[in-house]
Amino acid sequence: MTVTMPARPAESGRQRRFKGGREPSGAVRRASPLTIGGLIVAAGLSIMPLYWMLVVASRTSNSAYQWPPAFLPGGNLGANIERVLDNPDAAIVRGIVNSFIVSGTITVSTVFFGALAGFAFAKMRFRGKNALLLAVLVTMMVPIQLSIVPLYQMMGELGWLNDIRAVIAPFLISGFGIFLMRQYSIQAIPDELIEAARIDGCSTWGTFRHVAMPALRPAAGVLGLLTFMQQWNEFFWPFIVLADPANPTVQISLRTLNSAYHQDLSQIFAGMVIATVPLLIIFVFFFRQIISGIMEGATKG
């Protein structure tokens, strides 16, 4: 128990930085009216397409083709959502369930293995460490486009085409996750603490489990949020391997809705609302963590 004491100051100081970044101090310039005007325009442009999505999704299909367009949400959102959920071609309910399974599995795995490898790279001594770390960084640059033909063949041989296992397996561990956890481990886990745990008879695994994992929790949360968002929005690889519209992810359902012969805009947009709202909720609640994760990943990169 006593061994956790020295960790506190270093950990919490680091945590504060990770969550909020430095808030502007008194030395930062005050915003001029022109700047405020510019910011209002930029914020408006950023929100407008999402607001527009809600407007179209909550009106009848015909009102999408009127001029001037309606600028306020209507009362049809519930009915449109019902229609899109019942649309047998798009299989959007299946898509949402699949997206949750895919994103959830990848998130848990990315965070766990990222923490494990990140801890090893940051806090353990072993031969070839630097070369291996460099290899991890290099793999971050390699796009999946490079190898879609063999990967597609491989999934065919495994019998995983049109199966969400094909979407999960290649993404279970990310180089970015390892790198982020390594950067955080260096500062969040004091060496004395690991030393102390070892003298108390902790194995390496025990040290990871009881010392590293609690200290890495804030970074694990950030990495988890970013991973979940990214996987939820993933389009390219699911588009390749999930060709059967009956077993899609939610993004592929949207594409199926859009390629229907008779486009029903309010239905498509209701589907888009369903696909976006889970992430918007996460974003509003964890805004600070997500932003700091993005900022941290870049400035350390």
Added chain:
Amino acid sequence: MSLQLKEESGSRRATDRSRRRRRSRLTRLDLKFSPYAYVAPFFILFAIFGLYPFLYTVWISLTDESPINPETNFVGVDNFTRLFGDDRFWDAVVNTLGMFVLATLPQLLLALVLANWLNRRLRGIGAFRMAIAMPIVTSTAVVALVFGMFFARDYGLVNGVLDIFGVDAVDWRANRWRSWVAISSMVDWRWTGYNALIYLAAMQAISRDIYEAAEIDGASRGRQFWRITIPLLTPTIIFTVIISTIGGLQLFTEPLMFTSGSGALGGGSTGQFQTITMYLVQTMRTFNQWGYAGAISLVLFLMIVLISAINFLLVRRLGSDR
């Protein structure tokens, strides 16, 4: 009695010592091999889903493999020579580069300006940051569908606004330039806030002392921005340029969803917005030419590496010139 006791304690001490020795040997093994076990999952997975497919792509690009051919022949560099004479491929290259420039340049310049604005003291600045970051959570598929509606020829919002200024309805999908502008605007909207936040993080890391010293020397604010902020931001700008290059050269979802229907991989009636990745997928899935598709992906990869390197040198040069 005493002798027995002594013997007993002696043997206990001996087993204790051997246990301790065994334990210390275990600890040594633990310390030596655990790190490898902890990093191994990544490398195993990478070997299966990264390295092996890459090597196989190199091999397959030298063959005429196809799921509809019963046998596969080694054809040497035929796929590559065919690629260099393939007009559709070069059209796709021009489209990809055109949209890359249109999407990246305004995006990064705007992000710099936005970051500079966001780096001010203002009540409610957090709300502005949140609003500007919001596009990040939107999927590219959703962005493409919303913007596809904005850029509709009939009843589209953009044409409606242009109509107010007396401009006739524009068919945004009809030719190269127009579709490039429309598709690039999707990329701009999705990524400008992201880059602005990255620049903001870097700006906040710059010490105020430098600005104060410049102020004492009488440097104007514009001068401070160009002479202090931008040079100190150069590593961050390089980072965002490389990330944008990797992403931009792989552009796929936005142009794919810009049209509906089954021929979407073709990128418009005459391929006016077909990107390299779209052509790659079309070659693989529609034309069933796996060997040729392998050659396309290798050339795409080399292009990404090359253009990233050029951009890196370019930005570094610009940064040091200031």
